[in-house]
Amino acid sequence: MTQPTDPPRYEPYTPQPAAGAMTCPKCGAPMRTYERNGIHLEQCQGCRGVFLDFGELEHLTQFESRFAAQPPAAPGYGPAWGSHGNQRYRRGGFSGLFFSS
Amino acid sequence: MPTNDPELADWIRGVAATQDPRVGPNTPVVPLVTRGLATRPVAPEHSQVFICAGVIVKLHGAGTDRDRLTRRLHGIGATDMDRLWIQPLRYAPLPAPNDRLATVWPRVTVLSTIETPPWADVGALLARLHRMPLLDDLPRLGGHSRLARAIAFLRTSGRDDLARLADYGDGLAATLAELPLATLAHGDFHLGQLGHTPLRRSWKLLDVDDFGIGDPAWDLARPAGFWAAGLLDDDAWATFLDAYRAAGGPAVPPDGDPWPALDLPARAAVLVAAVQALRTPNSGEVAAQLLAACARMQTG
Incomplete structure (x- = not known):
């Protein structure tokens, strides 16, 4: 593998x-x-x-308690250990997709 | 919340000042929350990421191998890899306080946790990485090590159900170890691993810690496993998978049932995510859903 020796030029973080x-x-x-x-x-x-x-957290809490998702239309494959067809999706469940483990 | 270790903050400022002239003695050093909560980190031995002005300083987890980390940094600096990876500001790790290693990165804009993720861009980006020519001298991808760490945590839990899950994980790890060293892969891909610089707006990969050679299905495993566990909706999963296939991604066959190629890494991803959820405060329902998927795995 060729070794990169020159570091990339620093690009200042200045988003407008x-x-x-x-x-x-x-x-x-x-x-x-x-x-x-x-x-x-x-x-x-x-x-x-x-x-x-102010007040938005309370709105979110109320919304969550009313939460109901559409039943999924399964794409016709998936593992036996999957949960398709027998429960609702948790909207926002994918927040776990943002973190390392 | 600034870091509560003034000596460490000074050290980070010193490193950041070598890159960004705006850094001064009072520039805040802000820890980036990458797991757990800012006030309740999951474990002190894990990696920590700090923002200081326009520079990111990452302290790698305790026990990180210097040679492997250096090889990974060189790997993402190889020809054309700058189109796929955010490049570090230096290609060698620095010795940091408390026997850690540090790497230095430009600050980037990260993907919002609120808006709909760019699943098509993500699928195409991973496909391009998986199609790059193999690089000599890269370690095996790090997914195997993360699975081993999750199993070790389950063993220490003292719970019978988690000990059984650990036994199941051992079998899974043994099977996964036999997968071919086929392509380059990120090794710990999830939505937090995307960033773009102020001038170039396309999403690129972050976090070199698990980058290596292995089965590219590892990089699809987290979305696949979350989809299977009912935590990611069908549209998002289909958009991601279709874009990956359209870009010629080699982890799954170009059409037909992708699941035979994805099943084992997806199981591993769900097990690892379940352990992470167990260790994270206030993740009750998600943890329960992931553990329910783990329970189903052990029976079929």
Whole structure:
């Protein structure tokens, strides 16, 4: 294998936040606004921290208690140990797809 | 939350200052939450990632092998790999406090946990990695080691059901060890492993710790296993798999049932994720769903 010797040139991290956008109080990166289930929230593009306005956490909690997903249309394959056809998907269950183990 | 170890923070500032002239004695050193919670990390021996101005400093997990880490860094610096991987700011690990090794990276924008993941881009990106020419001198991908660590944790739990899952994991590990060393693979692919630089907006891979040679199905295992466990919806899974196939990804046959190629790594991914959920505060329902999938695996 050829050995890379020259490090790549440092590229300053200076993304331009949108006008009026918030800056993350922890790490200083710009935050981006998302709408999720009718709730506005800001997420940091650097450290993934989330900012909720007053009352939004309560909205989310209420929404979760009303949660119901569409029954899945299975694609016709999958393992015997899978859970297809006998339960609802957990929306947001894929948050576990963001972390190492 | 700044790190609560002032000497470590100073050391990280010193490293960051060699790259980013904006770093000063009061620049915050912010730990990036990659598992558990910022206030309750899962284990002190795990790797930790810190943000300091425009630089990321990663302290690798206790016991990380310097030679293997160096070979992996060289691997992602090989010809054309910069189109697939975020490149480090130096290709050699640094000795860090407390007998750790550190690597230094540019700060990047990471994938939001809120918006719909770019599953098609992700599938194509992995297919391109798996189609790269094999590199000499790369270690085996790290999925095997992660499975072994998860099994070791189950053994220490003192619970009968988890001890049985550990026995099952041993058999799984033995079978997976026989899979061919076929292609390059990320080795610990999940959605947190994607970033882009401010100027180049396409998603690239992060985290070189488990990069190596092995069965490329390991990189599809987490989405596949989460889909099978009912934690990822059919549309997302189909978009990911279709894009991977359309880009010529070699982990699964180009059409027909992909599951024979995915089953064993997907089982391993679900077992490892179940252990991680067990170790993470407030992951009750997801942990239960993953453990239920593990229970079904042991019977069929």
